[in-house]
Amino acid sequence: MTDLESDRAEFRSGFVCFVGRPNTGKSTLTNALVGSKIAITSSRPQTTRHTIRGIVHRDHAQLILVDTPGLHRPRTLLGQRLNDLVRDTYSEVDAIGLCIPADEKIGPGDRWILEQVKHNARGTTIVGLVTKIDKVSKQRVMEQLLALSKLLGPETEVVPVSAASGEQVEVVVDVFAKALPLGPAFYPDGDLTDEPEETLMAELIREAALEGVHDELPHSLAVVIEEIEPREGHENMLDVRATLYVERQSQKAIVIGKAGSRLRDVGTAARIQIEKLLGTRIYLDIHVKVAKDWQRDPKQLGRLGF
């Protein structure tokens, strides 16, 4: 065998997802691994909605990261569909990373998620990840690694990592790579995500609209990209028209703000992110509409892409 052939014979590729309570650093770790902002992150829990794949290319492996929304008790049809989606994801991946932040005690929520994973993905490799290690002392990291190892059992690997500082990120890649089946890459080098750009644009607008708002909004907010067109008379500039759906008039007022000031800020923040994503200037026009109880209405859910 030539060197190249033996390299190919050793190549591994497959699907990985990170699970854990809200705010445990799953999206940030995804971004650190992929090296580009593709999954939404925010300081607020439960903002990750769509199954977004980021692709990690290395000489010896390709990891396709599937970012799932957090599991939670379903109270609406949307909640139910999100949970179904998460469970399907568990059973389809090759390896699952259970994220536990270094600065929080392991609790019933973590144990419940582990039960769900074990129940829905028998035989799938589980890796324990102690995240945010930059936030605590080495001693505390050690204690958390031991606690997690005790929870997962002696056969399961546990890895400390900080997505913020980058410490151990490559170790995480290697540990997951080992868990993947031998086989060629699924995606050509250079592809970061197979989500259509429209979905990513909608996510960026949603993320900007959620920044700094209170608990009730996250699940009441959906964004649809209505139209993308080249701007007339402007080379290299796009007109993007988006609709931001809320469920109630009161939420519309929150999103728009006094004399439209908040919506303007949301538009600016989203525009900057979308321009980075597309590498071109855009003119972003966001309309806010009330779609009453869209979370409970199958027809509206379908239209909004759920």
Ligand SMILES: Nc1nc2c(ncn2[C@@H]2O[C@H](COP(=O)(O)OP(=O)(O)OP(=O)(O)O)[C@@H](O)[C@H]2O)c(=O)[nH]1
């Ligand atoms: N210091 C530090 N903060 C981190 C690290 N990783 C994530 N964070 C912060 O923790 C918060 C939550 O991170 P996310 O990546 O959004 O968490 P998540 O698990 O995807 O959250 P959900 O989408 O709600 O499920 C954010 O404020 C991040 O900036 C890390 O390695 N170090």
